[in-house]
Amino acid sequence: MTEQLKHDHKFADSPLIEVVDLCKSFKEFEAIKPPGVSLKIMPQEVLVIIGSSGSGKSTLLRCMNRLIEPTSGQVFFEGVEITDRTINIDEVRRNIGMVFQQFNLFLHLTVRQNIALPLKKVLNLSDEEIEKRIKTVLETVNLYDKVDNYPGELSGGQQQRVAIARVLAMRPKLIFFDEPTSALDPELTGEVLQVMKRLVSEFHYTLVIVTHEIPFAKEMATRVIFMDEGEIIYRGTPDVVFDKPPNDRLKKFLSKILEMG
Amino acid sequence: MENNNNKNNSKDEKNKIKEILSQIRLTRKNFGWWIFGVFVAILFVGFVRTWFNPEAHYFDPILGIINLILLPFGHTIDSLDFRMEDILYGLASGAQLTFIVSMVSLIVGFFFALILAVILVNKSHLYGLKLIAQSYVDFFRSTPLLVQVLLVYYGFAESMGDVIRSLNIPMFSYEVFAGILALALNTAAYQAEIIRGGILAIPTGQTEAARALGLTSGQTMRYVILPQAIRIIVPPLTNELINVLLNSSLISAIGVRDLTKKSQSLQARFSLWEVFLISAVFYFVIAFSLSKITKRLEVKLRIPGLGVVND
Numbered sequence: 001m002t003e004q005l006k007h008d009h010k011f012a013d014s015p016l017i018e019v020v021d022l023c024k025s026f027k028e029f030e031a032i033k034p035p036g037v038s039l040k041i042m043p044q045e046v047l048v049i050i051g052s053s054g055s056g057k058s059t060l061l062r063c064m065n066r067l068i069e070p071t072s073g074q075v076f077f078e079g080v081e082i083t084d085r086t087i088n089i090d091e092v093r094r095n096i097g098m099v100f101q102q103f104n105l106f107l108h109l110t111v112r113q114n115i116a117l118p119l120k121k122v123l124n125l126s127d128e129e130i131e132k133r134i135k136t137v138l139e140t141v142n143l144y145d146k147v148d149n150y151p152g153e154l155s156g157g158q159q160q161r162v163a164i165a166r167v168l169a170m171r172p173k174l175i176f177f178d179e180p181t182s183a184l185d186p187e188l189t190g191e192v193l194q195v196m197k198r199l200v201s202e203f204h205y206t207l208v209i210v211t212h213e214i215p216f217a218k219e220m221a222t223r224v225i226f227m228d229e230g231e232i233i234y235r236g237t238p239d240v241v242f243d244k245p246p247n248d249r250l251k252k253f254l255s256k257i258l259e260m261g
Numbered sequence: 262m263e264n265n266n267n268k269n270n271s272k273d274e275k276n277k278i279k280e281i282l283s284q285i286r287l288t289r290k291n292f293g294w295w296i297f298g299v300f301v302a303i304l305f306v307g308f309v310r311t312w313f314n315p316e317a318h319y320f321d322p323i324l325g326i327i328n329l330i331l332l333p334f335g336h337t338i339d340s341l342d343f344r345m346e347d348i349l350y351g352l353a354s355g356a357q358l359t360f361i362v363s364m365v366s367l368i369v370g371f372f373f374a375l376i377l378a379v380i381l382v383n384k385s386h387l388y389g390l391k392l393i394a395q396s397y398v399d400f401f402r403s404t405p406l407l408v409q410v411l412l413v414y415y416g417f418a419e420s421m422g423d424v425i426r427s428l429n430i431p432m433f434s435y436e437v438f439a440g441i442l443a444l445a446l447n448t449a450a451y452q453a454e455i456i457r458g459g460i461l462a463i464p465t466g467q468t469e470a471a472r473a474l475g476l477t478s479g480q481t482m483r484y485v486i487l488p489q490a491i492r493i494i495v496p497p498l499t500n501e502l503i504n505v506l507l508n509s510s511l512i513s514a515i516g517v518r519d520l521t522k523k524s525q526s527l528q529a530r531f532s533l534w535e536v537f538l539i540s541a542v543f544y545f546v547i548a549f550s551l552s553k554i555t556k557r558l559e560v561k562l563r564i565p566g567l568g569v570v571n572d
Contacts, residue, residue, distance in 0.1 A: 091475070094475030104467060108492070117476075118475060152564060152567040153565055167474075
């Protein structure tokens with residue numbers, strides 16, 4: 001791909017991420033079945049992926065930043081193929097934030113150090129700039145008073161907000177959320193979802209969210225993908241998916257989830 | 262605003278000093294630490310004296326204090342038993358060598374073990390490096406230390422013996438060199454397994470998060486995994502520390518004049534089995550002190566808000 005084309009991609013209404021025929025199998029188990037998954041993620045889109053556990057949602061997410069190496073297929077980030085083994089994936093990853101189910105804050109570092117570490121070691125920013133960013137992002141998630149606390153001293157909801165702040169400080173072009181509220185009780189879920197809503201409404205971030213929070217998905221999503229047993233079963237807008245699901249498996253899944261909620 | 266900050270800072274500092282002072286005040290709780298501290302201080306004075314006075318022995322002040330205690334009863338250690346002074350001085354110089362040899366081996370072994378462990382936890386084969394590291398660990402854990410000591414001593418004698426002797430460093434004979442090398446090679450294998458265990462105990466989520474933020478695998482190991490693993494490995498590493506100290510008695514077999522060798526020769530000289538009892542006390546004092554210090558380290562390294570407090 002020529003330099004010129006790459007440039008065009010940035011200006012045109014071109015996808016941030018494009019996935020082509022992506023498959024992944026772990027030894028015997030086919031997490032994402034052939035012929036594979038294809039999708040495009042456009043700028044400022046909020047893409048919600050739903051599906052029961054083991055359906056391949058998290059695998060798909062991790063394949064898109066190569067935390068898991070896909071078995072076959074391609075992933076393009078801003079038109080550059082990142083499944084190519086010769087590219088420097090670390091440079092790509094700094095543009096793709098990821099928030100995990102288990103928060104995964106660095107437990108031996110304070111909140112400040114957690115946010116500062118990648119800024120210093122990956123982006124090589126000055127101490128001044130780092131301190132400025134820490135303040136901004138922690139104020140965004142309303143946690144600046146906890147800047148010198150260790151993750152172990154925070155509640156689950158606070159930890160997840162710090163994790164989001166840590167990602168925001170990198171100023172990524174899009175953020176993946178891998179079941180960000182599944183490890184939280186309903187009370188704490190609210191505060192995390194609130195922060196995510198702010199990311200969309202105020203900062204117009206591009207988000208890819210794997211979640212079981214149906215009301216939240218309904219409100220925030222611009223597009224919904226339903227996965228089951230390693231393939232995409234249905235894709236559509238939230239009002240169609242949630243209000244009048246046209247697919248039997250989707251209907252079954254939704255009724256099961258709403259029953260539990 | 263800035264003024265306020267300064268005020269807070271000086272307040273914090275005052276509190277910190279207060280806290281430290283309250284910690285070192287002599288109470289029933291830290292009584293043992295005081296005894297230990299005074300003991301170390303006396304030893305230190307002894308060592309400082311040896312720098313200025315080559316005739317002096319680091320054990321002089323301790324012997325002086327023993328004499329001070331005995332004096333009110335009308336005795337000195339020499340008057341109790343004329344052999345005692347010789348034995349204590351002999352064992353003390355042996356203890357010094359034992360301590361130095363085991364500490365050097367332990368530290369050299371640790372850095373070697375760190376490299377081995379990082380190789381061993383790697384997912385890829387690293388062009389056969391992993392196989393070599395694994396074989397190394399297997400070999401040194403599955404053969405007796407005494408055999409390893411003899412192997413190194415005789416194996417390197419031709420190539421290294423004369424070189425080391427020609428260096429003429431005090432206390433560092435070829436025997437000592439071979440002893441340190443054998444102990445370091447041996448402990449590296451055990452420590453590598455300890456460190457590997459510590460690394461594997463860190464949840465994979467930590468690696469995932471670090472890599473997702475754009476850190477390289479080396480940076481992830483250096484800044485995320487190892488700092489957390491080090492906290493897990495301190496207790497088993499203490500075990501290994503004591504093992505090395507006590508196992509170092511085996512290097513007496515190649516003629517290093519360590520604590521064990523000294524006890525043997527003193528026993529032969531005076532035909533006195535009690536020499537070994539005193540030598541055991543020497544070993545005990547060193548090993549016990551070291552375990553106390555690492556316990557302190559364990560507490561220091563604790564991460565706030567994590568784990569069970571067990572003092």
